[in-house]
Amino acid sequence: MPTDPRKLKETFSRLERHSGEAAEYFYGRLFAEDPRLRALFPPAMGAQRGRLLHALTRIVWSQDSPADLDAYLARLGRDHRKYGVRPEHYPAVGTALLATLRAFAAGSWSPEAEAAWAAAYRRAADVMIEAAERDAAALPPWWVAEVAAHERRAGDLAVLTLRPGRPLPFSAGQYVTVQTARWPRVWRPYSIANAPRRDGTLRLHVRAVPAGWVSGALVRHTRPGDTVLLGPAQGAMTLDPESERDLLLIGGGTGLAPVKALAEQAVRSETRREVRLLVGARTEADLYDLHDLTMLAAAHPALTVVPVLSETQPPRSRPAGSAFADVSPEDVPSAEAMRGDLPDVLDRFDGWDEHDVYVAGPTEMIRRTVTVLQALGVPLTRVHHDLLKAEDVPAPDGGS
C-alpha cells in the first residue's frame, strides 16, 4: 500500500502533543523488543529523544518531496554506521514506532493509519540500509585519530590537530562528529578548520561550553598522543567550484573554523578571488586565532582579515595571554579591529551583492547576518550557512 502523507501528518500531530513521553515510551519499547540495542546508545538518553522527534518530523513533512526525503534518509543511514546500526536492527525500531503511535495517536489511529506508517517506515529503512551498504563498500564507519597537537589558546578554548589513522576525505567547510574515550557513544559535531592537507591532518577549534561533555573532555582532558573517534565528514557549506565571484567569509567565535578552511581553500585555488574574512569576537582576548590568520593573510595578498569586536569599550590594558600577545602591533593594530556585532558592521562596506557569502557562528548571529545581507541586496542563493543542514544531522547539539 502506498504511503498516505495526510494520514501520517494527522497521526503525527497527535503524538507531537505528548512528544517527551512518546519518545520515552518509544525507547522503552525498543529496548524491551531487543535489549541488545541499548548498548548502541549513550548512558544518558536526553538528547537522543530530541533527535528521534526531529528525524520523525523531517520524515513526515518531507513526504511530499521524495527527492529531499531520500537525500535526508541516505545521510541518516550513512551516519548511523558509526553507531553500529545494522540492517537486522531495523524491524525492532519499526515495531516500537508503531506501538508508540498506537498509544499516543489513539484518537486518530485506524487500520489505514497503521498501513500508511508501516509503508513509510519500510521505505525509510530501505533507503537508509541501502545508503549505508553503499557507503560501507568505500569507507569505514569511523576513523581512529591521534591527537598530534593540543594548544590551549584561551582559558576555555583549544585548537586540536588530529591525525586520522587512514585518510578521511572531506572538503573545506565540512564538519565531523567526534567521540572521546571519556564519553563512550556520545558524538558531537565540530567544523574542520583547515582545507585538506597532504599529511591528512584536521584541526578543530573547541570551546568548552558549560556542562559540555565532549567539549570539556577535548579542551581539559585531552593530550597529544590520545586518540578520539571521528565520524565521516558531512555538510554542504563548501565552495561552489563553478563560481569565480569574490568571497565574503564571516565567522563568529569558533564559527571561525569552517570559514578559515574556506579561506585556505580559496587562496590556494587557481581562481583569483578576493577573500574578505570578518572574524567576530567579544574582546581582543577572544581573538584566539589571530596570529595564524595574520600569517595566512601575509602569505596570500588576496586575503584580508578584519577582526570585529563586539564589546563596545576597548579593554583598558591588554590582558595576559591575549591573542595579540605574539602579534606585533604593526601586523594587526587593535585600532584596526572594527567595533560592533558582526551583522551590524556589514553596511560599513560597499558591494557585497556581487560576492559569495559564507556565515558560521552562533545561531542568532547567523540569522541576523542573513537578514542584513538580504537587506543589502545579496541574493539568498549566494549566502551559505549550515544552520538548517546542521539541524538535519542526527547529532545536532551544537558541539557541546
Ligand SMILES: NC(=O)C1=CN([C@@H]2O[C@H](COP(=O)(O)OP(=O)(O)OC[C@H]3O[C@@H](n4cnc5c(N)ncnc54)[C@H](O)[C@@H]3O)[C@@H](O)[C@H]2O)C=CC1
Ligand atoms: N558551522 C557553523 O555554523 C559553526 C557554528 N559554531 C557555533 O558558533 C558558536 C560559537 O560560540 P562562541 O565561540 O562562544 O561565540 P561567542 O558567543 O563568543 O560569539 C562570537 C561572535 O558572535 C557574535 N554574536 C554572538 N551572539 C550574537 C547575536 N545574538 N547577534 C549577533 N552577533 C552575535 C559576537 O558578537 C561575537 O562577535 C557556537 O554556538 C557554535 O556551536 C561553531 C563552529 C561552526
